[in-house]
Amino acid sequence: MTAPGEAARRKPARRPTIKDIARRAGVSESAVSFALNDRPGVSQDTRARVRRVAEELGWQANSAARALSGERAGCAGLVLARPARTLGVESFFLQLVSGIQEVLSARNIALLFQVVEDLDTECAVYRRWWAERRVDGVLVVDPRSDDPRPELLASLGLPAVIVGGPAGLGAPGAAPAGQDAAGTGPVPHPAAAPPLHSTVWADDSRAMACVLDHLYGLGHRRIVHVAGMPGLAHTERRIRSLRAEADLRGLDERHVRSVTTDYSDAEGAEVTRHILDAAEPPTAIIYDNDVMAVAGASVAAGRGIPVPGRLSIVAWDDSALCRVTHPRLTALVRDTAGFGRLAARELLAVLDGGPLRTVQGELPHLEARESTATATAP
Amino acid sequence: MTAPGEAARRKPARRPTIKDIARRAGVSESAVSFALNDRPGVSQDTRARVRRVAEELGWQANSAARALSGERAGCAGLVLARPARTLGVESFFLQLVSGIQEVLSARNIALLFQVVEDLDTECAVYRRWWAERRVDGVLVVDPRSDDPRPELLASLGLPAVIVGGPAGLGAPGAAPAGQDAAGTGPVPHPAAAPPLHSTVWADDSRAMACVLDHLYGLGHRRIVHVAGMPGLAHTERRIRSLRAEADLRGLDERHVRSVTTDYSDAEGAEVTRHILDAAEPPTAIIYDNDVMAVAGASVAAGRGIPVPGRLSIVAWDDSALCRVTHPRLTALVRDTAGFGRLAARELLAVLDGGPLRTVQGELPHLEARESTATATAP
């Protein structure tokens, strides 16, 4: 197992401990601990001296030791359950993660990240992390309408923030885009059903209303919504909102409808073909992510259907993708990294013992580009 | 700080410890430890009993405690240093990470993932992780031609695997696509310059030769390579290889050349515009990632330059992107998740005290689609 010249490569390079600091500073280990943790019990003088020595030695607390005594792992967890196939081209998660870390790393909290195939495995990961005390809390993404995770995490006593909206059907703001433009502030949970976790979400309902406004205003009356995976909370919210908005305008299921997909480019294209083959094809399509939107645009191009001449396209979520196509795609832009920061801050608040809350992210706005125009066919 | 009904939400739910197991099994804690870790010192009988009890209780070792005594954190680290702007649309890293975890999680090793802005921050993260003993080893991605990281990690004694090829200019296989088709097996390091870490890489030189073969065979004589970030080892390798291959065919700098970018769609488009504006524009462009390739194709479309009629396009790295454009893009396909698995296996080997090695991943293959065709202009 061991090759020649092997032992040499592992440097001794002992990391300094508080014992080393204590010796050099001429105080006890406890004094060092007090000094470094801003606890009372040492004079300003000693505190400063200890700090200086720690600095000199490049000391950093051993995270294992700290976790063992302090009951804090200094670690948050994020599991992404996606079949490898749909892992594809999505900037969403890297952006989200990047935002999350911006906040966490400022507090010196690391992020444990895991990609798994399905929900069951995701739950298994939570159990393991919990048993191993690896994480202090987790961020749950892709909440579903019938989601086992909140309950599991609650029963484990593992603090969590649900990212992307409250799981369960009783979503706040389920009403079609309320008029109270107040919006973004945190609201305490209603007394009714006490939630298990804090939640960070974006108002998909209002956003969808926005999109429909835009298209309706351009004269579109036949619209198809190519949604994401069924069962995901935000998918359901968008579908419900679209229906509600359509109802308000007297457009029934034959005019405005949603179809679900797995978010992949393949299904996006497939569904688009099917839609365009219909007797009365829609004059506008709303895609639930950028990848499908581009795939759809490509199908249209392949059939010689001019965009936006005969078909308008809207992408939910902007990215480089929407800007490199021809024509560039009108997209619903949201600050994903900002959303990540919001979620991370909320997790920190929960870890600090703050109250459970439901916080709403910035409302996405529609960036109109060249893929949407006035409807020609009635 | 504490809301009403707050205390109730944290369940006690104590995790079982070996002490609990010891009590239930009627043996000492040490016996439990021996039994659970396959160490001699307990009878088969006791071992089985302890195992059963542990199972019943759903025990999992506290990772902090184990790290503290065992000197193993049970954690690997991966830092991604990318300015937020270029974080964009890239499936590469999620795929890579997904492959890495497939291997690591089988050994119950978690992955600490961090996204940072630049190389300096990345180095700081390594130092911190080391000092905090957070990780047992790291995977270093995006190696550069003049890379401070291997040396830093070696001096810290932090085991590492360089993913994406050896840093430093003395890359193996720097010769233009050696004839020895042997290929994929691990080779022990040459005695010359003892490496600091194990390395996993793909043979970009051979791959580039492949691409040039394809294009040259189609009659292309004026080719531009829109490369990625300068300083990255694989960028340099590709550029060197392209030059070498061009030289073999008597094509000088005026015919075949590389320009570097930051990998973003914006620069990809910008550079493409510039290239196409030249007096004698190329008949083929090779893009170092899929995003730029699509952006480039879009620029061509915008100018009414038919692809592949007057311009052929090749993308390095395939993804959904390349398949949703019109025409679909010819791409260099590689098994990124497989590459991740390879890297993870190599890290495990190093952590187990195995020898340092250089392992070569599968050679990418060119998937010809509709974006390349015979050159029309000579």
Added chain:
DNA sequence: ACCGCGACCTAAACCGCATTAGTGCGCCCC
């Protein structure tokens, strides 16, 4: 009967930190 020995198991030390329970000392104040 005694020693030696291996097999099996326990007691105790240790990892590095946080924390609690002292300890010594100067100072205030009646």
Added chain:
DNA sequence: GGGGCGCACTAATGCGGTTTAGGTCGCGGT
């Protein structure tokens, strides 16, 4: 002038494992 008090600091303990140094028992050999 001594009890009480507060301050600065030290000693000791615990977190949950791993590991080392014993300890006991049965048994075989002489």
